Amino acid sequence: MVNDAPSLDLGPEASFAFWINPATFGDVVDAGAYTYEISRVLSKGGQYDIYITDNPGGLRRTLYANFVPAPEYVLEADTWQHVAVVFKNYQVYFYVNGFPVGIPRAASMGPANDDLLVLGNTNNSVETLRFFNGMMDEVQIWNRPLMESEILELAEKTLPVRPYSSCSRSNQCPSWREVPSPLR
Numbered sequence: 001m002v003n004d005a006p007s008l009d010l011g012p013e014a015s016f017a018f019w020i021n022p023a024t025f026g027d028v029v030d031a032g033a034y035t036y037e038i039s040r041v042l043s044k045g046g047q048y049d050i051y052i053t054d055n056p057g058g059l060r061r062t063l064y065a066n067f068v069p070a071p072e073y074v075l076e077a078d079t080w081q082h083v084a085v086v087f088k089n090y091q092v093y094f095y096v097n098g099f100p101v102g103i104p105r106a107a108s109m110g111p112a113n114d115d116l117l118v119l120g121n122t123n124n125s126v127e128t129l130r131f132f133n134g135m136m137d138e139v140q141i142w143n144r145p146l147m148e149s150e151i152l153e154l155a156e157k158t159l160p161v162r163p164y165s166s167c168s169r170s171n172q173c174p175s176w177r178e179v180p181s182p183l184r
Contacts (some may be wrong), residue, residue: 002117008044008141009112015146016042016050016065017084017154022077022134025054025061027122033057039132040122041083042139045115050085063094066110070094071102077134082155088145098155100148 026039036055043049052063052075060072065085074096075081084095092107093100119139120132
């Protein structure tokens with residue numbers, strides 16, 4: 001939980017970016033005829049709210065921003081993936097691993113408030129401990145819409161291990177080595 005600050009009270013246009021590696025899509029919720037999983041990434045009262053879900057009675061393996069869904073099957077469990085959410089011109093844009101997923105959908109930011117910024121928990125109560133089941137890294141918030149080139153750069157700057165060759169001019173490749181990468 002992060003205490004409220006003027007920099008967290010965003011205007012109508014904003015961006016959120018983060019790396020996630022969910023072990024599951026969250027707590028299991030019984031909906032009667034079926035169960036689904038849901039887990040909050042971040043929220044600040046009614047101003048902004050981003051969560052992931054796998055819901056057989058709704059959308060599968062996706063995320064929501066202020067109750068507006070991205071397309072189905074854009075997220076995977078047990079895999080690092082970069083996610084960006086952009087609110088611009090009263091629409092929300094979703095990006096996974098630097099690229100847009102789906103089409104922009106009508107959405108807006110809620111009004112500024114004095115609530116805590118909550119990362120990886122259902123709400124701002126220490127009595128309700130329903131944590132994000134997995135790992136998160138590099139959670140970033142901007143008070144402006146990011147450009148697609150900026151989102152792509154964020155997703156590529158810490159790509160997983162990349163192979164490179166030490167081939168000679170004779171085109172023989174005696175060995176491949178890997179470039180070390182961060183933990184993800």
